[in-house]
Amino acid sequence: MRASDAERERVAEILREAVAEGRLEMEEFDQRLDAAYKARTHGELEPLVRDLPAVGSSSSASAVAQPRAGSAARWSERIGRPATSTGGFAFWGGFRRRGNWTVGKVFTAFAMWGGGDIDLREANFESRETVIRCFTIMGGLRVTVPPDLGVEVRGIGIMGGFGEDTKDESAPAPDAPRVRITGFALMGGVGVEHKRSKAEKQRLRDADRQRGRLEKGDTP
Template sequence: MTNPGPSELPEMRASDAERERIAERLRDAVAEGRLDMEEFEERLDAAYKARTQGELEPLVRDLPAPASSHAAAPAEQAGWASRIGKQPTSKGAFSFWGGFYRRGTWTVPRSFTAVTFQGGGDLDLREANFEDREIVIRCVTIMGGMRIVVPPELTVDVTGFGLMGGFDDRATGDGTPGSPRVRITGFALMGGVGVERKRRKADKAGKRELEG
C-alpha cells in the first residue's frame, strides 16, 4: 500500500484562532474603508463558518497583509483612554408619538435606558465619550423603532429580542485594543431595534481626501 501524495491529502482544517485572525483582519479592513458593511458582514459570516484554511484565505486575498500591531496598539489604547471616564450627559431617553436622538460628543453612562412608544429614537456612538469601560444600553420599543450607530472600532454585544418585531444583532463583535464594551439589550414589541456599524463622518472625509 502506497502513501497518499500531497494532492490526495485532505486540506488542513482551520482552527478557532485562525478564524479569529481572519475576522480581525476583516474588522481592520472595514474600519479603514476597504470594505463596506455588506461585504464585511458576508465575509465575517463566511470566516466563522469556514472549515478549512483554504476557505479562509480567499476572504482576505485582496486585503493588505497585517502590519505589526505592537506600535499601533498603544496609540489606539491612548485614543480610547481619552474618551473613557467622562461625566455622563443623561441616563436615558423616552419618546411617545415623537422621537429622540443623541449624537456628537455626548457621554454614554454606565447604564442607559431608551424607551419608545409609537415613536422613534436615534443613538449615535461614533463620537461619543463613555463613563466607564463597561456600558449597558437597554432598549424598549413598542410599536416604534430605534436605531443605534456604532463605530467599527467599538466592542459591541447585542442580546435583545423581539416579539412580532426585530432586534438586529449583526453589529456584535470585538473592537480595537482599549475599546470599551457596550452591551445592547432589551425588547422590541411590534417594532424594531437596529444596530449598525458605520465610520465617523470625519473618517469618511479623510478617506475622500486621500482618494482625491
C-alpha cells in the first residue's frame, strides 16, 4: 500500500523520540530518517521502526497507521481526553508533571518549602478551556508551555514573583486550547515559560533540512 505524508511523518516522530532516548546513534538516525522521507510504501516504512517502541506505547508494530501523540499531534487530537492529573502538592519536596499526560480542566498546584514543575509541551487537555491555579509559600512553581499555546497569566506576588517569560512566545494557534494561570506566590515564585520541546526543535530542524533537499531537487 502506498504511504501518505502523514504516515511518513509519524515514522519520523518515532525516530526522533528514539534518538532523544539514546536508542539510536545520530548516524543511524540520519540514515533512517532519510529513508522514511523517501519511502513510497508501507513496506518501506515498517522496517525503519520495527525494532523501536512507538511514541506513548511499548510497541511499534502498528505505528505507521496510528495517530501521533504529544506535540507531534494536531491540537484537535490533544483536546477532549480523560484527565490523568488534576493537581500537584509539594511540602518539603517536589512534584513533576511532564511528558504525555492529560491536564484536567482545573489543575491546582501547591508548594510550600518545595517546588513543582508543570510541563504542557507534550500534554493533552481534558477541555479547550483550562485553568491552572498555582499557590506557593516560600517555594517555587514553574509552568512550561509551547510557544503557540494561548496563555493568560493573572497572579499575585507578595514578597515574591508571579511572572511570564514571553521571549519565545508566538501567536496562539487557532485550534489550540486556552490556558489561564492564576494564584499567588508568598515569599516564593511562580514562573511561566514559553519554550519548545527537544522533539519539536528536532522536527523543525528536520523540516528545514527536507526543504533544503527539495529546493536542490533531491525529492523523496
